Amino acid sequence: MKRIVSLAIAILLLFSSAVLAQPLIALPQKEEVVYAKMNPSGHVEEVIIVNAFLGQGRELFDYGNYTEVLNLTDTSTLRHGFTEVYAETDAQDFFYQGKVRNNLMPWNVTFRYELDGKVFSPEALKGQSGNLVIRVKVRQNEEVNPLFYENYMLQISMNFDQKYFSNIESEGATIASSGETKVVNLTSLPGKEADFIIQAKAKDAHLGQIQIAGLPFELFMELPDISQYTGDLTQLQNAIAMIAGGVSEYVGGVGQLSDAADQLEGGIGELYDNLGAIKGGMEQLHAGREQFDEGLRQYSEGMQEFKGGMDQLVEGIEQFSSGIDQLREGSQGLAQGLQTLASEGDKLVAGSQQILAGFEAMDALMSFPLNDAEVELLLSILQTFSASFDQFAQTVDATDFDTFIALLNDALTRFESSMARMDEIAAALDSDVIKANLDISGSSNTQLEATLSYVEHYRQKLYSETAELRAIHASLNGLKPLVQGMIDSLSILRDEYEVVRGLISRLNTTIQAFNPEELSQLKEGIQVFSAAYGEFHNGLEMYVGGVKQAAIGAEALDKEGVAQLQAGAGEFAGESEKISSGVNQLAEGSQTLSDSHAQLMAGDRELISGMGQYEQGMGLLFSGFGSFSRGIGELAGGGNQLRSGANTLRNETSNMSEQMKAKIEEAMGDFIPGEYELVSFADERNTGIQKVQFVYLTQAQSPEETVEEVVVEEPEKSFWDKFLDIFH
Template sequence: MNSMKRFISSLLAGCMIAALPNVTTVRAENETGAVEKEETVYIVTDASGKAGDVIVSEWLKNGEGRKEIKDVSFLENIENVSGEETFEKTGNDGLVWKSEGKDICYQGKTDKELPIAVSVTYQLDGQKITPEDLKGKSGHVKIRFDYENKTKTTVTVRGRKETAKMPFAVISGMQLPADHFRNVKVTNGKLISDGKNSFVIGMAFPDFMSALALRKGDELYGKLQEINIPDYIEVEADAENFDLGMVMSMATSDISSLLQNKNIDASFSADMKKLTDSTDELVSGTKQLKDGTSALKDGSKELYDGTAALKNGTSDLKNGLGEINEGSKTLKDGTGTLAAGAHALKDGTGELQAGVTKAADGISQLKDGSDALKDGTATLKNGAAELSNGSESVHTGAAQLSAGTGELKEKTAQLSDGAGTLSAGADSLAAGVEKLSGGISQVDDGLAQVQSGAGEFSKKLDSGMDQLSGGISDAESGAKTISSGLSDAYAGAETIAAKLPEIAAGAGALQQSISDNAASLAGAVSADAQDISSAKSQIASAESSVSTLVSEGVLTEDQASAILSALNDANSSLEHASAVNANASEKVSGALNGFASAAGQLKGGADQLASGASNLKEGIGSLQSGMSALSSGLGTLSAGASEMKKSAGEGLSQLTDGISQVKNGTSSLKDENTGIGLLKNGTKQLQDGTKQMAEGTKQLAAGAGSLDDGAKQLEAGTNSLNEGAKSLSAGASRLDDGAGSLQSGLNELHSNTGKLTAGVQSLSDGAKQLADGADALDNGAASLKAGIGKAYTGADTLNTGADALNTGAGKLHEGIGTLDDGMLKLMNGMEQFKTEGINRLSEILGDEMDEVIDRLNSLAGGESAYTNFGGASADEKTSTKFIFKMEF
């Protein structure tokens, strides 16, 4: 009974072995001490099961620790795969391994026929199909694995020799992805699914009836057929885009290890009733065991929940200690920084004490500088006020000058008009002189006619006298006109001559005044610029001193800010005043330069006018002398003509005398030095003088215009100067006020330097105490950090252990759940085993059970077992299995 149970359990264990992902041989200690040879044959097949390469792996287990192992192998291309040990060949197939007490693992190849053949066939929708054509197709697929047992041996059953096959068990397994295969079913196997893949495991015993030495027609053969011992595996599924992965099969002939006992109890049939009774008890026991596993499942759930709570607690503890650990690190860093800072503060207070002493000296110097700055700003304030007053006066004078130049411009225009009139009169005078000269020529011609025609004198005397009288009258009229024009011209020349010295003197005085004012203004502007520059230098020095006092800790930031703000306001005022001063200086300088140029032109025109007027007076004088001589000659001529007319009858002698007198008169008139020539020269000088005077008046008018424009520019420049002077005065007042505030602040600062020194001393003492305390705090923080670090490490270890405990409890719960499910299946299985197994076996075999036992014992005999494929020595204990790897 027990042997049968073990046989069934062993078959189930074989199915579980086939489910492993690979069949790599694992070493184990050989407890018997003898050399054992465990053999694994690897066969690579195609998709139809046809064998290709055959690789044999041999494991020599050196249980006794032999230095040499004697072996027999039919393999070729032998290679040690586990070490560097070597071998020597002895005979055809003998090997001697230099094992040195170690196991030996080696591989080799062979073309020897395999004892088991695998054949795989395929159907798609009920029609046979080759694997090559099936790939990628969709439909209902069947895959059938058939196995052929090619062995043959002789066994003894109940004293009789019978021909039988060596028994083999074959297990095949494959993986079917869910995205390619659905509705999977298996015949003679088990199906396991994880949702993503289906795993198929089947088991077959090819030609098992032949292994029991049974033939068709035997009564026992028919009864065993009812038990349905499988000799094939079939898988069917609905496939989509068919593609099959790797398929593995394992075949073994070690039935004796499955049975675990070579002598099954011969009284097995007698124990069938006991087996039936015991099965009832076993079913009852499995029910009780199921109740226990259910209770165990509930307890494991409580255990899992408790370990989860423990895990969460240790995790919180670890996290909390982690934060504390990080905090202790930060604290240690902070205390280190604090200690370093405290020592730096301690050292710095010493330097501060020395700095305060220097600062006290600097404050004294700054105080002296502020006093000097206050004096300078007061001086600057007074100077700016004076500049403002002076610029106001200059502006007033410039306005008056502008008004005077405007009036001068108007007068010079009138003068220019008068000069034009005078020039026109001089031209008329010249025309009259020419006319007079023509009349004298006519008189002279008339006298010639009188003289040449004395015979006709009497006849023509009246006519000649009339002509002479008319010429004399015309000459007298012209002389009167000329005398009148000369009187007017002389009066105008006198007026111009009288005014020109005043104009020239005024132009010279104006030029001198402009020059003097320019120098004065330039000096004032230069002095203001120097005062502004000096004040800015003093402000810059004060700002530098304030910055030094702040860096040395003498002044606070607020105090320094207030002082610097006042200094900045003062400096801004000075900057504005400097800009205004420079602008005004530039404008005033340009205006004064224009004035100087215009005044020079005015003076030059006045000089030319004076020279022309003098020449004009001389010409008029000459004309007046000539006109006097002309008037006298005309009187004589008129008297002679009258006398001649009255004395015509007295004779030619008197006529001749009269003609002589007339000729003398005309000769005087025609004389270039006394008569008409002197008159012509005078009129020529008069014309030249009037032209010079006209040109001079034009220059005088141009100069007056330039002078007027310059006066307007001067007025505008002095206005800007006046505004700038006012801004400068206001800025100087603010600067003086800021300097006063600075002086007051520095006086207060100077008076408190003693308190500052005492405070620095107290700070130094406190800094020393702080440094000592910071060192102690840093040492304590270091100890705290080390302790928390150890606590955190322990909490981490505890958390890891709790996590592992929780994981283990979870697995335990899952395992117990699986156990509980298994117990349910076991309970149901035991019911099924009792009903379909034991009861059915008892019904089928009945009295033939003893014969079955005998045949099973014959299978356990050594002569029927297939224990070696690649060769073995007589003293080696051997076992073998075959692994088929099918590649689709």
């Protein structure tokens, strides 16, 4: 029974100490820092308030719903009731802390951890690897005075050791480096719920410390004075009226631009349509140029062939001139030979006349009886006659009639060949024939026309030379019958000569073997020989007369015909070289013209290609301008709407100053701290509150370490200590 009474007395004593009487002193000014111990999920496990009394008196009284208090300044004892704390101190600045009973904070902050899409608790996350997503939510705690939620901002700082985390990202966050730690800073504005997402690459994840600071919201910038924007609104209203007028003029101008754009679009369309015809014409022109180029190429090739022919022609003319020189030499030799033959013929006729007279004398002598002296004389005459006839026979034999005939025939052949060659040359130099061969009929090439005119001039001159040659040829042909007569006479003369020679041979034999008894036989032989020789002598006279006429004709032919032909052939050979030089220049010019036209063809191809590109560009321009024209039409329609809107703007801005002021105040509402009266978080009965701050803290996860348990021997407790432990 005594024990029960003692226990009751002790309880009454303890209860009386928990409820302290309100002191007569005034409540001091103080600052509060509220610390919340939080786990990594955001659950608040413990709240401690550190109270600071700066520059206060010796006696301090404070309210707070604490389970326990601790003097942080000195060793003096605090008197602690259920919600009251009393202290006496000599310290100028006094600090103590109290452990709050309900663990409530103005903000509920939660952290959700997802690794590779799966939700993990902080404990299960430890040591894991993968793609980490942390979702942070900030919400109001409805059980706490809303003053702090509505006027305080939260600064959330999460630490990530780069040994465990990399590629850290968070939209809207500020990420800073502190040594090997990345710090992600998130800010929640007063009165606003907030959601944040942090992403990182985890490897052997160990969560770092989380720090949250709740501070009064202060604006760190000077907001503009609204009056400077509303003072000149009258001018702005006038400007709006001018804009409305200008918009009306602008819309009218856009309408005119739209009409002009339609006309321009039509013009571009017509140009685009005509481009096809232009390009087609260019292609036809190019096709014609290709045909012309082919003809020009053939013309150039023909000119090269013509040049080769002219070179051969010049060579033929030179050969012809050389042949004429040989012809002149032959004609001179022919005339000299005929003159020599005529001179020798006179001698032959004179000798033959003496022989004939001798035979006639012998024949008369044989008509009378001959004595020995006369016989001797006759024998002497016969021997002299025989010697003279042998000399005459030698002279006739020395005459080379075959060579003469061959020379005459060769001259005639050369004349005929020269005339045929000159006819071929003259025909080849015909300008009409040249144009036909070169396929350039109707050409307007002045250089070609000049060359052809030059060629035609010398073609006519060649024809003139050919006429002279033909006259000489006719003369030779006239000489040929005479010469042929000479040849025929010579043949007869030779036949008669052989007869006479045979008679002379027999006569000589008879004379050598003569005796008087054979005189009658000798007389008969001389009579026969005399008659035969008379016919031979007559033929010889006719032959020598023909030779003289042929010599006269040959001399005239050489001096008057062949000599002039030789001079003309030399002149013509010189002029043919000029013709060849002109043809060479013409051939070079044709090649240059062909090359130049090839360049022109290349230019045509580039022009046609450029026309194609230009046509494509015009097509794009036409299409683009169509879009532009339609856009201008839409712009005109939009201009009408703009004009209507400008008029509406002008009507709606009559009270613009008040409207602007209201809008500015509304826009700056989130950035202007609200007016509020700061209260104590520990207990609203406290007055003189200077500052209240909030701090949330978590412990960082650290690698497992083996810690040896240390056993501390506690001193033996007194009865009173054991009794107080009941309430701990």
